[in-house]
Amino acid sequence: MFPRPIQDQSLLRQRLYKIALPISLIVWLLPMIAIVATAGRSLSDINYGNYWGVPTEWAFVANFTAVFDSSPILIYLMNSFIITVPAIIGALVLSTLAGAGLALYKFKFRFFIFALFIAGNFVPFQILMMPVRQLTLDLGIYDTYWGVILFQIAFQTGFCTFFMRNFIAELPFELVESARSEGVSEWKILIHVIVPLLRPALAALAVLQFTFIWNDFFWPLILIQSDELRPVTLGLTTLKGQFISSFNLLAAGSLIAALPPVMMFFAMQRHFIAGLTLGASKG
Amino acid sequence: MSDLSVGAPVPVRRRQSFFRRNKLVITPLLFIAPAFAMFSLFVIYPIIQSIALSFTQWQGIGPKTFIGFENYRQLWHDPVFWKALVNNIYWLVLFLLAPVIGLFVALFLNQKVFGIRLVKSLFFFPFVVSQIVVGMIFTWFYDPSFGLIAAIIEPLGWTIPSILADENWATIGVIVAGLWPQTAYCMILYLTGLNSVNPEIVEAARLDGAKGWWLLVHIVLPQLRAATFIAIVVTIIGALRSFDLVAIMTEGGPYNSSNVLAYYMYDNAIFRYRVGYAAAIATVLFMIMNVYIAWFLMRLLKSEKGSH
Numbered sequence: 001m002f003p004r005p006i007q008d009q010s011l012l013r014q015r016l017y018k019i020a021l022p023i024s025l026i027v028w029l030l031p032m033i034a035i036v037a038t039a040g041r042s043l044s045d046i047n048y049g050n051y052w053g054v055p056t057e058w059a060f061v062a063n064f065t066a067v068f069d070s071s072p073i074l075i076y077l078m079n080s081f082i083i084t085v086p087a088i089i090g091a092l093v094l095s096t097l098a099g100a101g102l103a104l105y106k107f108k109f110r111f112f113i114f115a116l117f118i119a120g121n122f123v124p125f126q127i128l129m130m131p132v133r134q135l136t137l138d139l140g141i142y143d144t145y146w147g148v149i150l151f152q153i154a155f156q157t158g159f160c161t162f163f164m165r166n167f168i169a170e171l172p173f174e175l176v177e178s179a180r181s182e183g184v185s186e187w188k189i190l191i192h193v194i195v196p197l198l199r200p201a202l203a204a205l206a207v208l209q210f211t212f213i214w215n216d217f218f219w220p221l222i223l224i225q226s227d228e229l230r231p232v233t234l235g236l237t238t239l240k241g242q243f244i245s246s247f248n249l250l251a252a253g254s255l256i257a258a259l260p261p262v263m264m265f266f267a268m269q270r271h272f273i274a275g276l277t278l279g280a281s282k283g
Numbered sequence: 284m285s286d287l288s289v290g291a292p293v294p295v296r297r298r299q300s301f302f303r304r305n306k307l308v309i310t311p312l313l314f315i316a317p318a319f320a321m322f323s324l325f326v327i328y329p330i331i332q333s334i335a336l337s338f339t340q341w342q343g344i345g346p347k348t349f350i351g352f353e354n355y356r357q358l359w360h361d362p363v364f365w366k367a368l369v370n371n372i373y374w375l376v377l378f379l380l381a382p383v384i385g386l387f388v389a390l391f392l393n394q395k396v397f398g399i400r401l402v403k404s405l406f407f408f409p410f411v412v413s414q415i416v417v418g419m420i421f422t423w424f425y426d427p428s429f430g431l432i433a434a435i436i437e438p439l440g441w442t443i444p445s446i447l448a449d450e451n452w453a454t455i456g457v458i459v460a461g462l463w464p465q466t467a468y469c470m471i472l473y474l475t476g477l478n479s480v481n482p483e484i485v486e487a488a489r490l491d492g493a494k495g496w497w498l499l500v501h502i503v504l505p506q507l508r509a510a511t512f513i514a515i516v517v518t519i520i521g522a523l524r525s526f527d528l529v530a531i532m533t534e535g536g537p538y539n540s541s542n543v544l545a546y547y548m549y550d551n552a553i554f555r556y557r558v559g560y561a562a563a564i565a566t567v568l569f570m571i572m573n574v575y576i577a578w579f580l581m582r583l584l585k586s587e588k589g590s591h
Binding site: 002004020034048105118126128129170187214218250266 | 311314319321322324328329330336391396402404405408409412413415417419429436472482489502523525530548552564565569576
């Protein structure tokens with residue numbers, strides 16, 4: 001193990017470590033702590049310029065209620081779900097198929113197609129911006145949920161295919177071979193042999209994609225115009241204008257927007273990290 | 284031709300047998316087709332279109348005029364473009380602190396003590412939060428009249444400039460905000476990497492008297508190569524893609540001092556109706572990023588060949 005286990009070191013070092021740990025954590029999370037504290041600060045504190053001092057009273061409930069009452073944040077949240085969920089499902093279905101196609105068969109240009117998916121995943125969004133905007137206009141899906149959903153499916157499919165193909169390539173190939181020798185069709189092999197084994201990969205990808213798509217700001221900004229279709233990342237910029245001097249409300253709004261991916265992370269941590277690090281454990 | 288005269292059942296059987304004979308070629312193509320079609324339509328084709336657009340003058344609507352390399356010539360003489368490019372280099376260089384700090388945080392947390400799992404997850408927190416939220420938080424932090432930084436250092440008798448409104452500080456301020464989640468990302472990559480470091484090799488080196496720095500550099504880091512590679516790739520791509528934070532924190536200001544290529548491109552396309560010019564900026568950014576994409580793919584190809 002590296003570094004040397006702290007238990008093997010002097011008592012003094014052990015004590016120092018145990019003190020350093022919470023201190024570093026607090027410093028590291030200071031921005032989050034600050035935003036939580038601000039979300040509970042009363043408006044009178046803010047008005048009197050008491051931004052960081054001891055709050056005179058806690059107003060969490062009042063602030064969160066105020067955000068829900070005085071802004072369309074509930075609609076923004078719903079929009080985020082309406083966009084995120086189908087986009088994840090679409091990307092997972094397409095990438096499971098493509099990943100299996102790339103991992104289980106040998107054919108010409110296999111690496112070339114695989115490389116295209118990976119490379120596409122790294123491109124700067126800006127080079128896609130105007131043509132994709134035009135494309136959604138031509139398809140009649142500009143300023144609808146579908147524009148963002150379809151784009152996210154297409155774009156995220158690149159990363160998901162990379163992930164899926166690596167995962168499927170690690171599965172025991174004998175399973176496929178023995179199914180084939182028994183005359184099982186390729187489609188049934190995929191559905192009944194491969195997909196059940198993919199559960200951990202699908203979970204990891206679903207969690208990861210949830211945070212990616214939920215937190216995305218750029219594509220809704222480009223493809224959505226109407227306020228009532230905005231997801232919460234975009235909605236926050238509207239709230240920023242609306243709550244211009246009510247930092248407590250803006251802080252509460254930001255927390256509400258951050259909550260779903262954070263909860264997802266804590267509930268499915270293992271999967272989330274598996275998704276992030278799959279690329280790092282290889283190569 | 285004579286096949287046609289044989290009758291209906293034969294072609295059907297033929298088609299079946301053709302599919303069956305070639306199923307190991309046809310099936311993968313069918314599997315890949317939907318993903319490939321979507322990806323081509325929304326990613327590959329738009330890239331080609333953007334590059335084509337960069338040779339035109341276009342306001343977003345109305346006629347496009349082909350003007351050859353005129354956009355690129357103008358870019359060459361555009362001080363804002365150069366400023367944005369230099370800022371992207373700042374982003375790149377400073378962002379590479381993320382893998383370094385991430386490594387040290389990972390080493391710091393790589394202990395088995397009570398509650399360490401929770402501490403690790405909390406350290407990872409910033410990565411899960413939207414950049415928009417991160418940008419807003421840091422914007423408050425930096426504010427000279429009610430920000431936390433001012434609140435902390437004013438009692439000490441120091442004053443800070445209005446970071447995001449100061450030409451010299453705006454870019455740094457935005458980058459620091461970006462480093463926060465990026466470091467968390469690199470940290471998790473290294474924590475996973477440290478799990479797979481071979482303890483026997485480390486012990487053997489310790490018995491030979493290796494410790495501290497020497498042990499880290501010569502024994503541990505080589506085993507973390509994969510994690511380092513991914514950390515550097517995602518950090519570079521993240522630095523070049525930087526848009527959300529600039530958009531929410533400074534909008535490229537003051538006086539374009541914190542502009543980056545991604546934001547300048549957006550600005551030209553959406554607010555200045557110079558779509559061709561914007562496409563040229565995007566193309567330049569794309570070409571820079573292609574260097575890293577090629578690097579990544581070459582390494583991947585090498586490791587693929589190695590594993591077969």
